Amino acid sequence: MSEPRTRIRRLPEKAAHDRASLDAVLDAARVAHLAFVQEGSPVNVPVACARDGDRLLLHGSTGSRLLRTLGSGVEVCAAVTLLDGMVLARSAFESSMHYRSAMVFGTCAVVPDDGKVAALRAMSEAWMPGRWDTLRPPTAKELAATAVLALPLVEWSVKISAGDPEDPPEDLDAPVWAGVLPIVAAYGDPVPAPDLRGDPEVPAYLRGWRP
Numbered sequence: 001m002s003e004p005r006t007r008i009r010r011l012p013e014k015a016a017h018d019r020a021s022l023d024a025v026l027d028a029a030r031v032a033h034l035a036f037v038q039e040g041s042p043v044n045v046p047v048a049c050a051r052d053g054d055r056l057l058l059h060g061s062t063g064s065r066l067l068r069t070l071g072s073g074v075e076v077c078a079a080v081t082l083l084d085g086m087v088l089a090r091s092a093f094e095s096s097m098h099y100r101s102a103m104v105f106g107t108c109a110v111v112p113d114d115g116k117v118a119a120l121r122a123m124s125e126a127w128m129p130g131r132w133d134t135l136r137p138p139t140a141k142e143l144a145a146t147a148v149l150a151l152p153l154v155e156w157s158v159k160i161s162a163g164d165p166e167d168p169p170e171d172l173d174a175p176v177w178a179g180v181l182p183i184v185a186a187y188g189d190p191v192p193a194p195d196l197r198g199d200p201e202v203p204a205y206l207r208g209w210r211p
């Protein structure tokens with residue numbers, strides 16, 4: 001029997017096999033790159049993503065190539081990448097990055113009309129917690145223009161790179177700084193829309209958001 005395609009062969013010590021690690025990576029991600037083959041050519045499309053239980057939700061225009069192709073059952077590999085830091089070793093060869101990444105393989109299911117609003121709500125709340133209920137509901141026209149896909153979290157892998165530079169002993173006396181430069185993502189100050197009416201307050205829930 002052939003090996004599962006999700007088995008990490010290169011640096012397998014960086015593999016995480018528990019579902020909690022997958023969930024943590026997906027929940028911290030805002031963007032997935034969706035790779036698939038269309039008419040014999042590979043394409044790789046970045047889209048917003050959100051985990052909802054055992055599925056990764058994706059959405060877009062019903063007219064887009066991406067949504068139509070993946071909705072027809074074409075196989076996809078979704079990759080999510082979080083960059084956490086630069087590892088500065090004493091040589092360029094040993095220098096690297098801290099990251100958390102996941103790949104999910106499978107085929108997407110089209111979320112039916114009666115599940116669409118709940119799925120869109122789940123996505124909105126993943127990206128902008130607390131906001132959905134303050135907004136008007138989607139119109140029938142908006143819903144008809146939007147396709148939602150669900151990629152099941154069945155076949156997946158997670159790779160996590162962390163830790164200190166690993167220089168060989170002969171490099172340790174090199175007169176260069178070595179260590180880790182963490183990457184910290186943060187939102188900036190809110191910028192009001194130029195056409196904002198009534199001067200409403202910046203919502204308090206924004207303060208808890210993390211990119």
Ligand SMILES: Cc1cc2nc3c(=O)[nH]c(=O)nc-3n(C[C@H](O)[C@H](O)[C@H](O)COP(=O)(O)OP(=O)(O)OC[C@H]3O[C@@H](n4cnc5c(N)ncnc54)[C@H](O)[C@@H]3O)c2cc1C
Pocket residue numbers: 005006007008009010011081082083097099100101102103156157158159
């Ligand atoms: C931010 C970032 C930067 C990187 N930079 C480099 C680089 O410059 N050069 C380089 O060679 N590699 C880099 N990697 C690692 C790269 O993603 C691959 O893991 C590595 O190249 C081995 O690929 P492979 O197909 O030979 O792995 P294999 O181990 O043969 O892949 C087998 C299976 O393991 C799983 N897998 C492999 N890689 C990952 C992953 N990253 N995340 C989740 N599952 C995975 C997949 O299911 C895959 O089908 C980087 C990763 C990240 C996240």
